[in-house]
Amino acid sequence: MEAVCAFSVGTLHIPTAPERLTSFKKSIFFSNHVNSHISLVSGGISKSKLFTALSPPPLTESSNQPEAEPEFEGQAEKFDWYSQWYPLMPICDLDKRKPHGKRVLGIDVVVWWDRNEGAWQVQDDACPHRLAPLSEGRIDQWGRLQCVYHGWCFNGKGECKFIPQAPPDGPPIHTSKKACVASYPSSVQNDILWFWPNTDPQYKDILTRKKPPYIPEIDDPSFTKLMGNRDIPYGYEVLTENLMDPAHVPYAHYGLMRTAEPKVKADREGGRPLELLVENLDINGFIADQGWSKSKFISPCIFYAYTPDKPSSSGETQKPSAQKKMALIFICVPVSPGKSRLIWCFPRNFGKWMDKIVPRWIFHIGQNLILDSDLYLLHVEEHKIMDIGPNNWQKACFVPTKSDALVIGYRKWLKKYAGGQVEWRGKYTGALPSTPPREQLLDRYWSHVVNCKSCNSAYKSLNVIEVMLQIISVASIGIVATMKQGTMSVVTRNSLVVLAVLSFALSRWLAHFIYKIFRYHDYDHAFR
Missing domain, CATH: 3.30.530.20 (START domain)
Structure with missing residues (x-):
C-alpha cells in the first residue's frame, strides 16, 4: 500500500x-x-x-x-454555473453494453455508447412517453437506446426511431418533436467523458468555441x-x-x-x-x-x-x-x-x-x-x-x-x-x-464499487471464491462422513478434515474482507 x-x-x-x-x-x-x-x-x-x-x-x-x-x-464578473463543461465519469468505468444514469447540477442524464456513431451520448434520463428513466433501459440489437417500460427506441441524436404501439401503416408519430429526447453536447477529454449542461441548439457546436x-x-x-x-x-x-x-x-x-x-x-x-x-x-x-x-x-x-x-x-x-x-x-x-x-x-x-x-x-x-x-x-x-x-x-x-x-x-x-x-x-x-x-x-458498494469496473469485478470474483471455499469445506466433511472405516487411510481422513477446517476458516476471513473492503468500513479516530 x-x-x-x-x-x-x-x-x-x-x-x-x-x-x-x-x-x-x-x-x-x-x-x-x-x-x-x-x-x-x-x-x-x-x-x-x-x-x-x-x-x-x-x-x-x-x-x-x-x-x-x-x-x-x-x-x-458573474460565474455562470451552466456555461461550463462538467465531467461525468472516467471512460475506463463506463460499460458500453448498458446505459448509465448520472446526475450533475441536479440534472439527471443517461450516458450510453452509440455504436452507430462510435461515440458516447449524453441525454435526458426520461423517456418522453411516461418519463421512465432511460438509464434503466438497454441497448437494442440495432444499437439504439431502448426504454424498457414500453419499448420506445432512440438514436444518438435523441430522435425517436420506433414506437411499438404505433400501427405500422398509421401516421409516423415517432417523428414528432414531442417524441424526442433532449441531447447534451459531450466530449471525451483526458479519458474522461464531459458534458455541457444545456440542450439549447445554440450550444450544439460549443466544443468549437470552448473545450473542457x-x-x-x-x-x-x-x-x-x-x-x-x-x-x-x-x-x-x-x-x-x-x-x-x-x-x-x-x-x-x-x-x-x-x-x-x-x-x-x-x-x-x-x-x-x-x-x-x-x-x-x-x-x-x-x-x-x-x-x-x-x-x-x-x-x-x-x-x-x-x-x-x-x-x-x-x-x-x-x-x-x-x-x-x-x-x-x-x-x-x-x-x-x-x-x-x-x-x-x-x-x-x-x-x-x-x-x-x-x-x-x-x-x-x-x-x-x-x-x-x-x-x-x-x-x-x-x-x-x-x-x-x-x-x-x-x-x-x-x-x-x-x-x-x-x-x-x-x-x-x-x-x-x-x-x-x-x-x-x-x-x-x-x-x-x-x-x-x-x-x-460510509457505504462503499453503492458509492464506489458499482461504478468502478475494477472493484466490481474483484467483488464478484472474490464472492465466487468464498462460495467455492464453502463448497470445498462441506464436500470434504461429507466425504469423511460417508466413507466407511477402513476404506480410507488415517492420513487421508485427517487431511480432508484439515482441508475442511481451513477452507471454512478461509471463507469466513474472505467474507469479512469483502464486507470491510467493498461494503462498509467504519472509522474511529479515537483508536488510531
Whole structure:
C-alpha cells in the first residue's frame, strides 16, 4: 500500500522555484507553459483583473480575528454555473453494453455508447412517453437506446426511431418533436467523458468555441494514469475546500498518508506551520504556492497540485524526462445539495511497472479508506455551515494561519464570483438531506464499487471464491462422513478434515474482507 499512501499532498517534498508571471492581462490558467512544463488549457480567456495577497497574516496579539473581506474594484464578473463543461465519469468505468444514469447540477442524464456513431451520448434520463428513466433501459440489437417500460427506441441524436404501439401503416408519430429526447453536447477529454449542461441548439457546436480543461499528464505516455471515482455524501463546496487543505492530513488521515516530519514534533501526529499562498485569483480560479508544490484551482471542478521543475546544482533547470514528476488531480462534481462526485488521477513518470502488475482495485482500498477517514467529519461540518449560511462562512470560521490560505481563497472565489454556493436553478430548496445511519453514510458498494469496473469485478470474483471455499469445506466433511472405516487411510481422513477446517476458516476471513473492503468500513479516530 506504499504506492497508495504516497500520493498525499504532503508527500510532494520538492523545493519550489518561484513562478514569474509575465502578463496580468490574461488569466494564468490559459498560459501555454508553467515552470513545471505542465499546463492546463481551458476554453475561454478571462480578462478579469487578478487579485493578490489572499493569505491571512501570521497571528499576532493585534491580529487575532479572521481577515476581513477585501474590497474589490468595480462589479465582479458573474460565474455562470451552466456555461461550463462538467465531467461525468472516467471512460475506463463506463460499460458500453448498458446505459448509465448520472446526475450533475441536479440534472439527471443517461450516458450510453452509440455504436452507430462510435461515440458516447449524453441525454435526458426520461423517456418522453411516461418519463421512465432511460438509464434503466438497454441497448437494442440495432444499437439504439431502448426504454424498457414500453419499448420506445432512440438514436444518438435523441430522435425517436420506433414506437411499438404505433400501427405500422398509421401516421409516423415517432417523428414528432414531442417524441424526442433532449441531447447534451459531450466530449471525451483526458479519458474522461464531459458534458455541457444545456440542450439549447445554440450550444450544439460549443466544443468549437470552448473545450473542457486539458491536463497533459493524463495523455502523456510517460506518465501513469490510473483513475478512480466515488459518490460523496456531502456537497461540492466542502469537498473542494477539503482537498485544498493539507493541514488536516496528519490528523484526519493519521497513519494513512505519509507527511513531512518536522524536526521537532509538537504532538504525535506531527502537525506544523504551513506557508501557503494564493498568488492570483480571478473568475477562472487561482494559482497557489504550497512550498513543496504548486497548485491550481480551475473553476469550477479541478484542483491540481504538481511538482514544479527542479533547478539542478548548476542552476539550470533539469529536463523534465530526467526528473521524478507527479501530480494530484482532483475533479469535484456538484451533484445535488449535500451530494457530490470525486474523480481522481495521480499521474507520475516513475514506478510505472507497479500499475501494470497491480490491479486498480488494490490501489482503491487505501484511497477509499482515506476518503472514509474524514467523511463523517465533513458531512457534519456541511450541515453546520448550512445552518449559519454559506455567505457567513468567514465570519463563523476562525482561520488565522497561513495553512488555511487555499481554503480562504476558494471561499472568496465562491462568494465573489459564484454567488457563495452552487446555483441549482430552483431544482432544490437548498436544504441538505438528513444524516443517514453511519453504515449508509460510509457505504462503499453503492458509492464506489458499482461504478468502478475494477472493484466490481474483484467483488464478484472474490464472492465466487468464498462460495467455492464453502463448497470445498462441506464436500470434504461429507466425504469423511460417508466413507466407511477402513476404506480410507488415517492420513487421508485427517487431511480432508484439515482441508475442511481451513477452507471454512478461509471463507469466513474472505467474507469479512469483502464486507470491510467493498461494503462498509467504519472509522474511529479515537483508536488510531
